[in-house]
Amino acid sequence: MAEIRLYNTATRTQEALTPLQPGNVRMYVCGPTVYDRAHLGNARPVVVFDVLFRLLRQAYGADHVTYVRNFTDVDDKINAAALARKEAGVPAPLTDLIRERSDETIGWYHADMDALGALRPTKAPRATDYIAQMIALIDDLITRGHAYVAEGHVLFSVESDSAYGSLSGRSVDDMIAGARVEVAPYKRNPMDFVLWKPSSDDLPGWDSPWGRGRPGWHIECSAMARDLLGESFDIHGGGIDLTFPHHENEIAQSRCAHPDGEYAKIWMHNEMLQVEGKKMSKSLGNFFTVRDLLDQNIPGEVIRFVLLSTHYRKPMDWTEKKVADAVRTLDRWSEVFAACPDLLDEAPVALSGDAEVVTALSSDLNTAGALAALHGMIKRIDQIAVDDAGRTAELRVFLASVSLLGIDLASYAKRFLAGERFLSAEARLDDTEDWVRIKLRTLLEARAEARAAKDYARADFLRDAIISAGIVVKDTADGFDFELTDQYDPAKLEALTP
RNA sequence: GGCGAGUUGGCGGAGUGGUUACGCAGCGGAUUGCAAAUCCGUGCACAUGAGUUCGAUUCUCAUACUCGCCUCCA
Numbered sequence: 392m393a394e395i396r397l398y399n400t401a402t403r404t405q406e407a408l409t410p411l412q413p414g415n416v417r418m419y420v421c422g423p424t425v426y427d428r429a430h431l432g433n434a435r436p437v438v439v440f441d442v443l444f445r446l447l448r449q450a451y452g453a454d455h456v457t458y459v460r461n462f463t464d465v466d467d468k469i470n471a472a473a474l475a476r477k478e479a480g481v482p483a484p485l486t487d488l489i490r491e492r493s494d495e496t497i498g499w500y501h502a503d504m505d506a507l508g509a510l511r512p513t514k515a516p517r518a519t520d521y522i523a524q525m526i527a528l529i530d531d532l533i534t535r536g537h538a539y540v541a542e543g544h545v546l547f548s549v550e551s552d553s554a555y556g557s558l559s560g561r562s563v564d565d566m567i568a569g570a571r572v573e574v575a576p577y578k579r580n581p582m583d584f585v586l587w588k589p590s591s592d593d594l595p596g597w598d599s600p601w602g603r604g605r606p607g608w609h610i611e612c613s614a615m616a617r618d619l620l621g622e623s624f625d626i627h628g629g630g631i632d633l634t635f636p637h638h639e640n641e642i643a644q645s646r647c648a649h650p651d652g653e654y655a656k657i658w659m660h661n662e663m664l665q666v667e668g669k670k671m672s673k674s675l676g677n678f679f680t681v682r683d684l685l686d687q688n689i690p691g692e693v694i695r696f697v698l699l700s701t702h703y704r705k706p707m708d709w710t711e712k713k714v715a716d717a718v719r720t721l722d723r724w725s726e727v728f729a730a731c732p733d734l735l736d737e738a739p740v741a742l743s744g745d746a747e748v749v750t751a752l753s754s755d756l757n758t759a760g761a762l763a764a765l766h767g768m769i770k771r772i773d774q775i776a777v778d779d780a781g782r783t784a785e786l787r788v789f790l791a792s793v794s795l796l797g798i799d800l801a802s803y804a805k806r807f808l809a810g811e812r813f814l815s816a817e818a819r820l821d822d823t824e825d826w827v828r829i830k831l832r833t834l835l836e837a838r839a840e841a842r843a844a845k846d847y848a849r850a851d852f853l854r855d856a857i858i859s860a861g862i863v864v865k866d867t868a869d870g871f872d873f874e875l876t877d878q879y880d881p882a883k884l885e886a887l888t889p
Numbered sequence: 890g891g892c893g894a895g896u897u898g899g900c901g902g903a904g905u906g907g908u909u910a911c912g913c914a915g916c917g918g919a920u921u922g923c924a925a926a927u928c929c930g931u932g933c934a935c936a937u938g939a940g941u942u943c944g945a946u947u948c949u950c951a952u953a954c955u956c957g958c959c960u961c962c963a
Contacts (some may be wrong), residue, residue: 416945421963422963424961432963433963434963435963559893559959561893561959565892566891567893625903630895630962632957633958633963635958635959638946660963662963700902700912701902702903706895710901712900715913723927751903759911760911762903762911763902763911763912766912767910842922850922850923854924863924863925865924873925874926
């Protein structure tokens with residue numbers, strides 16, 4: 392087994408993973424705030440850390456990896472969504488609507504991430520189930536002099552933590568100088584952040600020593616990680632935008648409350664996702680959800696493939712070309728199994744996967760390198776005779792290697808071999824009007840007749856005409872097929888005469 | 890203003906102190922009535938300047954440009 396090396400944001404270097412408890416790895420990843428469908432950006436960390444989860448399970452054993460990913464179900468946006476429903480006339484108490492909204496969103500989230508082939512984490516706690524632990528943690532921080540009560544709020548005192556700012560590499564003074572937040576007058580230091588805040592009567596709230604209220608954003612992760620993983624654990628992950636303030640504040644809370652623990656040892660952050668070269672952001676409104684893509688008939692395996700084709704620490708640009716390339720690659724990989732479809736129905740074998748693939752993944756999750764290694768494998772396999780037993784053995788290793796990336800090639804290939812095509816000509820034609828299909832069919836059949844009569848001049852003339860409308864004509868063993876290209880233009884097709 | 894990341898061939902995208910990434914596109918060949926698809930083979934690169942070194946795309950510094958975070962955000 393190759394040594395697993397991971398880039399640690401906290402030290403800004405790559406480090407070998409050595410579990411604090413030998414043979415038992417503990418990982419916490421910040422999960423979604425469940426107010427709406429997961430957008431594509433939400434999917435990136437899920438897929439990235441799922442690959443890590445799979446790698447760790449293989450290296451240490453499935454029962455020796457604990458992966459916790461939370462659901463944040465205390466949030467203004469959830470409240471707003473519930474409030475909007477109430478105002479729309481839904482006759483139910485607001486708290487019920489809030490709970491309903493969270494439940495519904497969590498269900499969506501699981502379904503969408505399942506479609507991307509992500510394994511469920513070992514534990515998926517909800518913040519609202521850990522209010523008591525949060526209150527205890529806050530109480531502890533007050534006792535230890537790291538937090539104070541002011542006007543119904545409990546605030547963390549950043550000046551009480553000499554290490555504050557170490558993860559994100561900034562000093563408290565720098566932060567104050569560049570702060571663009573309005574500073575509440577009751578804060579002792581402008582950077583002090585909320586641990587607990589009062590709740591109005593019409594919003595969710597819990598009784599606490601400081602009155603009815605609700606927790607601040609950061610405390611939930613500290614409380615759940617403490618409860619489920621302990622004071623020290625191995626890996627903490629999330630999007631790079633969480634580095635500050637979320638993770639910085641988590642560290643501060645946890646280390647100050649548990650001075651003997653070091654909280655997370657390795658901090659991993661995935662870079663952001665862009666769409667066609669532009670930042671994907673809610674405020675710009677150019678984002679789309681995972682469900683949108685699935686509904687466009689883009690298979691989950693394809694989405695996952697694209698997400699893994701760029702290293703997790705680099706910004707990734709989501710483009711239609713990448714989707715098309717991924718479809719193409721998965722189609723090719725599927726075709727290799729045409730001669731041995733039974734392999735696809737075999738139960739997953741306990742193979743460790745190709746050494747090159749494992750080495751790439753072990754080197755700070757080099758998923759792009761792993762995909763390159765898979766390309767090499769398939770090339771080698773292609774050169775082995777179809778009836779050679781060695782080919783079957785190699786294909787099993789190939790499948791095991793692909794599944795280490797969480798790409799369910801067996802499922803994809805079975806659908807492909809059964810004739811399913813994604814982004815196919817037929818699928819695209821389905822969106823067009825009847826006359827297009829009739830016209831195209833007329834032209835294609837006219838050409839087939841010309842070919843049958845060996846009137847190649849006419850056949851080629853017709854094919855050139857169809858090509859000029861952006862449609863590629865293919866002759867197959869049992870007839871013909873066609874494919875729409877980027878130049879496909881219905882207007883040109885309409886102008887053609889047989 | 891503060892913090893951080895990046896700049897690789899036509900495009901996407903890894904990696905390395907001296908040697909092939911890989912994929913797509915291109916080109917040549919096999920195949921085909923001719924094509925398409927497929928298979929085989931193949932050319933093309935490391936932002937700029939300086940330094941360290943026997944040798945740098947790879948290390949150091951500077952410059953330019955791009956991007957992200959500092960505010961809910963993965």
